[in-house]
Amino acid sequence: MPIHLSTSQPDFDARFTEMLSMKREDASDVNDAVAAIISQVRAQGDEALIELTARFDRMELTADRLAFSKEEMAAEIARVSPEDRAALTMAANRIRAYHVRQMPEDVSWTDPEGATLGWRWTPVSAAGLYVPGGQASYPSSVLMNAIPARVAGVERLIICVPTPGGVVNPLVLLAAELAGVDEVYRIGGAQAIAAMAYGTATIRPVDKITGPGNAYVAAAKRHVFGRVGIDMIAGPSEVLVIADGAQNPEWLALDLLAQAEHDADAQSILITPDAALARAVEAEVERLLPILPRAEVAGASWRDYGTIIVTRDLDEAAALSDRIAPEHLELCVDDPEALAAKTHHAGAIFLGAWTPEAVGDYVSGPNHVLPTARSARFSSGLSALDFLKRTTLARLTPAALRDIGPAAVRLAASEGLSAHGLSVSARIDALNGDPS
Amino acid sequence: MPIHLSTSQPDFDARFTEMLSMKREDASDVNDAVAAIISQVRAQGDEALIELTARFDRMELTADRLAFSKEEMAAEIARVSPEDRAALTMAANRIRAYHVRQMPEDVSWTDPEGATLGWRWTPVSAAGLYVPGGQASYPSSVLMNAIPARVAGVERLIICVPTPGGVVNPLVLLAAELAGVDEVYRIGGAQAIAAMAYGTATIRPVDKITGPGNAYVAAAKRHVFGRVGIDMIAGPSEVLVIADGAQNPEWLALDLLAQAEHDADAQSILITPDAALARAVEAEVERLLPILPRAEVAGASWRDYGTIIVTRDLDEAAALSDRIAPEHLELCVDDPEALAAKTHHAGAIFLGAWTPEAVGDYVSGPNHVLPTARSARFSSGLSALDFLKRTTLARLTPAALRDIGPAAVRLAASEGLSAHGLSVSARIDALNGDPS
Secondary structure: OOEEEEOOOOOHHHHHHHHHOOOOOOOOOOHHHHHHHHHHHHHHOHHHHHHHHHHHHOOOOOHHHOEOOHHHHHHHHOOOOHHHHHHHHHHHHHHHHHHHOOOOOOEEEEOOOOEEEEEEEEEOOEEEEEOOOHHHOOHHHHHHHHHHHHHHOOOEEEEEOOOHHHOOOHHHHHHHHHHOOOEEEOOOHHHHHHHHHHOOOOOOOOOEEEOOOOHHHHHHHHHHEOOEEEOOOOOOOEEEEEEOOOOOHHHHHHHHHHHHOOOOOOEEEEEEOOHHHHHHHHHHHHHHHHHOOOHHHHHHHHHHHOEEEEOOOHHHHHHHHHHHOOOEEEEEOOOHHHHHHOOOOOOEEEEOOOOOHHHHHHOOOOOOOOOOOOHHHOOOOOOHHHHEEEEEEEEEOHHHHHHHHHHHHHHHHHOOOHHHHHHHHHHHHHHOOOOO | OOEEEEOOOOOHHHHHHHHHOOOOOOOOOOHHHHHHHHHHHHHHOHHHHHHHHHHHHOOOOOHHHOEOOHHHHHHHHOOOOHHHHHHHHHHHHHHHHHHHOOOOOOEEEEOOOOEEEEEEEEEOOEEEEEOOOHHHOOHHHHHHHHHHHHHHOOOEEEEEOOOHHHOOOHHHHHHHHHHOOOEEEOOOHHHHHHHHHHOOOOOOOOOEEEOOOOHHHHHHHHHHEOOEEEOOOOOOOEEEEEEOOOOOHHHHHHHHHHHHOOOOOOEEEEEEOOHHHHHHHHHHHHHHHHHOOOHHHHHHHHHHHOEEEEOOOHHHHHHHHHHHOOOEEEEEOOOHHHHHHOOOOOOEEEEOOOOOHHHHHHOOOOOOOOOOOOHHHOOOOOOHHHHEEEEEEEEEOHHHHHHHHHHHHHHHHHOOOHHHHHHHHHHHHHHOOOOO
């Protein structure tokens, strides 16, 4: 049974805070195992990858078979149906069109003192994407990670995907092809992260690693962070649906279940000022659950973390949404833009009843890699910016240095950094004709 | 004696790689101590802060004296000389003017299918800045951290600065005032990071923590990452100066020493195609070192990590710069813009002989919090963007959903996520007049 709250309950705030602080993830400590794997890959390179893949993925590889060959890629991709190919191609095109708009401009200006200031953006040279194997080997995630990298101008883009027992999802390879990935390796786990961060004889290292993975992959990403850049460490996913009384309960129930079917740790929350709608949606969830192939997962998520909150009005709903800072926020209300303007913290907002969250997982265009577990308070979804970095630029004229330099000399003295001060004053002295 | 390399050496590449992989930081393992401090602050709140401040900073505090009062702030700030105040005010104004330009626009468009897409930026609600105590309590760092946060629109901005034995740098408090900081607490170390991340009775928690600190502070930031956002973990600092033969050796020597005086772990590198200039700069460094108050620190850094590389030409210098990915890149050459265009990885570029790096530490305007230890390959300096997050927006019309929705249904089926598919197809069925 889901959690039922109402803002008119006298102890609502305590109950809401308790709901917010539920621990949904069992953070198993795999750090020691991961550190050992990383050390082994650093020491033995390809040989370690072959040994670990035999152990974990029941695959006998050789160094020259770590990567999929062009022929192997083509043979797998040929198995994709024309319908699936068309759908994936549409998704790739829409995701590309959205992310192209994110590309920032370089900026430069000269201020009244004569300092020319600005910044420029340059892409990361090489990026590596991790793709899980098995059930969670999602072609959509390949597009969502690889396309922003390619849009940003990353020169070399590689994928590591484990293929336990030799099985690979052909749609994953097609997605890699559509996104313009350069190399695909059939390795996974912490060993794949280590190989991408440190390199081996076969796999040249990259500068940035993104993509989801299990506890080993997440721990390995934390471990190599600093050596390379990483994206966020994804936690369990959540959706918050805010609905007014005029909504279709079946659609809302399906939106809640779409989140719940991801993972038993996922959380689906409905907030509405209409108690009758709340009851109707809950009944629809119960009706629909048994017909889902993933009923067990979705049922566990709904039973353990599903939450229904009845508020006095939509303003209260918006205020609660900001405290939740949801990964996905669906606004199924008459004027979704007005309600969106009252919220401040969300990874992605889906406006109106015709924008189910699931369409955003695949084809609407925005990225589906989004901040989970309340981190939308301080972070953003994946974008082209994650594969770019900004270099600040400054050029002073002699007059500008004479104008603003003395303040730097003064502040350097106050911080006890005399060479800082001298490096400025020696130049100003020369301008002033002081030969000392 | 610094490291001497020349690209004409037959084993140059091996030597250069060795120089690049020198470990400059002694990463002492303070994780257990930090974990204990964080647990104590979470369990005991203010009481823990008082106890730990007595132990580490030799200060007897009470809960109502954790924060500086308005009167205490004013009394300390009154001690600042008018000259220092003027210099700090100029720095604040120039830093603000630069960072205001970083503010991104919200974007929205409607595509041919009828999907209205875009994103919006919103500030982090509350940010906390850590400022070290003692010698490294730099007012310039307060400006560089606090001003971007205020420019981004952060509502509540707090500082934690330890005041060992009760001593505080009045310029730090003035910088806080100039930057518009709301609350200043006299606590430091891992306990300050824990208080900002988890909150106590006196200190409300924040969403993002930035600012430099010692090994305990760095470990604590890593520890609370995820609960709150953090900026990068700063490593030892470095400068790369690329110079042609026409440069003033004294100025270049001072630029190298300005980096070296920060820290014995800092690294100063000169690359030039002119062997005579290289010798002249080295001689100037030796001549100037003894006159520096921080000669011991600067000498240790120069002796252990200082590097001079003679290249065949400036193109080679640019290529080496990209392999170093320096935090600070000074281009003291005839056409610095042309050379800058040949480099791709640097935190900040200082163009031409009249733009010493030190002017950028204080007053030129760009941020001095920059990616160290080769992380400019994948990350950027601090900016207003670090205190903003982006929410993606999507609104589909019924026609748009009918147009692009079927591809989502198809892909959801391929990923085995049936509720995802049903949440889209139920709406399309309704549009098509199918009452099932």
